[in-house]
Amino acid sequence: MSRVLMWVGLLFVCLFGAAAFYAWHKAIPYEEIVDRGPSPEALANPYLAAEHFLRQQGLSVEHANSLERLSTLSSKGNSLLLLGDRSTMSPRQVEQLLEWAKTGGHLLLVAEALWDEETGRSGDLLLDRLQLHQGLSDEPDEPEPPRKGKAQDLTKLYVDNETAPTYFSFDTDFNLIDPQHLAQFSANSARSSHLMQLNVGEGRVTVVTDSDLWKNPSIGKHDNAWLLWYLGQGTAVTLLFNSDTDDLFTLLIRYFPEALVALIVLIGLALWHAGMRKGPIQPPAPKARRQLQEHLKASADFLLRRSGQGTLLHGLQRDILRAARRRHPGFEHLDNAEQWRVLEHLTRQPSHVISQALGPLPEKRLSSADFSRRVACLQTLRNAL
Numbered sequence: 001m002s003r004v005l006m007w008v009g010l011l012f013v014c015l016f017g018a019a020a021f022y023a024w025h026k027a028i029p030y031e032e033i034v035d036r037g038p039s040p041e042a043l044a045n046p047y048l049a050a051e052h053f054l055r056q057q058g059l060s061v062e063h064a065n066s067l068e069r070l071s072t073l074s075s076k077g078n079s080l081l082l083l084g085d086r087s088t089m090s091p092r093q094v095e096q097l098l099e100w101a102k103t104g105g106h107l108l109l110v111a112e113a114l115w116d117e118e119t120g121r122s123g124d125l126l127l128d129r130l131q132l133h134q135g136l137s138d139e140p141d142e143p144e145p146p147r148k149g150k151a152q153d154l155t156k157l158y159v160d161n162e163t164a165p166t167y168f169s170f171d172t173d174f175n176l177i178d179p180q181h182l183a184q185f186s187a188n189s190a191r192s193s194h195l196m197q198l199n200v201g202e203g204r205v206t207v208v209t210d211s212d213l214w215k216n217p218s219i220g221k222h223d224n225a226w227l228l229w230y231l232g233q234g235t236a237v238t239l240l241f242n243s244d245t246d247d248l249f250t251l252l253i254r255y256f257p258e259a260l261v262a263l264i265v266l267i268g269l270a271l272w273h274a275g276m277r278k279g280p281i282q283p284p285a286p287k288a289r290r291q292l293q294e295h296l297k298a299s300a301d302f303l304l305r306r307s308g309q310g311t312l313l314h315g316l317q318r319d320i321l322r323a324a325r326r327r328h329p330g331f332e333h334l335d336n337a338e339q340w341r342v343l344e345h346l347t348r349q350p351s352h353v354i355s356q357a358l359g360p361l362p363e364k365r366l367s368s369a370d371f372s373r374r375v376a377c378l379q380t381l382r383n384a385l
Contacts, residue, residue, distance in 0.1 A: 038216070046215045047083065047239055053225050060236040067093055069238060075105030075203060079232040082109040083211045084241030086126065094125045102201025106235055110211050111176065114342070116329040123329065130198060132207055133177040136341055137192040154222060155194045157187040159230075166223040170194035173345070174209040195227075206231055309371055310361050316378035317358055323385035347384035357381050 042048050045063070054061045067089075073080065080100070086109070101107040113124040115133035122128055153172055156165040168187065175192030184204075187195035194209045213224040252260050304312065320343075325331045328342050340354045347354070357377035366374065 042216055047219075047241065049216045049219045050214045050225070050228055051239065053219065054229060054232065054237055057229050057233075059229070059232060062236075062238050064238055064240045065242055067096070067240070069240065070096060070100060073100075073105075073238060075100050075103040077104075077235050079106040079108065079235040079237045081232075081237065081239045082107070082126075082241075083214075083239055086112055086124070089125060091125060094129055097126065098129060098200065098205075101203040101205050104202040106204050106206070106232070108206040108208070108231060111174070111207055111209055114328060114345075115177070118330050118333070121329075127207065130200075130205060130207065131180050131182060132196060132198075133179060134209065135175050135177060136338070136345075137173055137175045153189070155187045155189045157185075157195070157227070166226060168194075168224055168227050169213045169218060169222055170208065171210045171212065173341070176207060176209060309366055313361055313374060313378065316375065316382065320358070320378065320381050320385065323382065327385060343381065347381050349381060349384060353377055354381065 045051070047063075051061045051063065070080070080097075082097075097107060109126055111124060111127050111132070111134040113122040113127065113134065115122045115135055122134065124134075127134065153169075154167040155170045155172070156167060158165045170187075170189065172189045172191060172194070174194070176186070176194060176196050178186070178193075178196055182198050183196040184199055185197055186193045195206065197204055197206045212218060213221070214228050219225050219228075321332070321339075324339070324343055324346065327346055331339060331342060334342065336358075340351065340358065343349070343354050343358075344351055357374065357380075
């Protein structure tokens with residue numbers, strides 16, 4: 001009996017070995033790449049790829065969140081790139097930045113506002129001090145025929161001792177103007193200028209129309225990365241912009257959920273104890289009483305029946321135009337096409353949304369779906385302003 005079991009076991013081992021050898025011989029290895037999207041570091045820092053590229057070129061790179069870094073940053077051998085919002089910058093901070101550049105630093109900034117001919121200013125304090133203006137690019141009289149080659153919608157820069165230009169993907173809707181002819185060099189597309197550099201004292205200032213070409217999705221296109229290196233070569237680079245960081249409540253939920261739940265329960269018990277009734281119980285309110293939501297819906301229905309759709313839509317359009325006049329001086333003097341282009345720049349909404357929202361209203365009554373869609377477009381523009 002034991003010999004039979006031995007032969008059965010030996011046969012099983014041979015069959016198992018033969019099957020394993022066949023499977024190993026027929027198996028074909030392959031690689032599969034799973035795209036898990038951007039890393040948390042890339043989501044938190046839009047210029048992370050730019051920082052890595054500059055470090056690979058041997059430059060010292062750091063990231064700052066405020067102008068407090070300027071108090072300890074030497075001007076000699078340093079480049080400061082202002083890539084964040086400067087709408088709250090004070091005149092004193094503007095003077096500090098210009099003095100820093102005049103003593104040998106390299107300051108790079110993004111033009112943030114359009115020049116207003118009537119008021120003689122743009123609202124961008126730093127750009128106005130440099131006597132540079134930003135406007136919208138002129139539309140060609142006739143549309144150009146499509147051309148082959150990568151230079152069609154790109155900005156070109158000719159470098160000394162190089163026969164071919166370099167190309168960058170600046171936003172060609174905006175144009176830098178140098179009325180005093182102060183710029184030492186500039187980079188231009190077919191319709192406008194997008195980069196100008198001025199000498200100030202012992203240093204220099206570079207102004208660009210936008211910095212999206214250096215963000216993570218675009219830094220690897222064309223010669224965008226090369227331009228960032230070219231402007232900062234020979235210096236230590238500091239990128240100044242506000243990166244989004246999690247607030248305290250988000251961090252507590254992520255790392256201490258049990259403690260947060262216990263704290264909420266404790267606060268609830270304390271409020272329950274402090275709010276114990278000291279008198280007779282009040283009778284419950286009658287169920288026939290209307291809720292606030294019902295009052296709001298009834299008021300909206302009344303206004304719609306009494307004034308009609310046109311009055312309500314005109315009211316929203318007036319709110320948008322009023323907000324646009326506050327954001328862009330001289331807005332009311334522009335024609336409709338220019339106003340829509342300015343709104344496209346201020347709200348970051350596509351042109352078809354703006355034309356649909358601010359276009360003339362039809363004479364006939366809109367359907368409920370079309371009316372709701374139009375109101376949603378108008379509210380989106382108003383909230384964006």
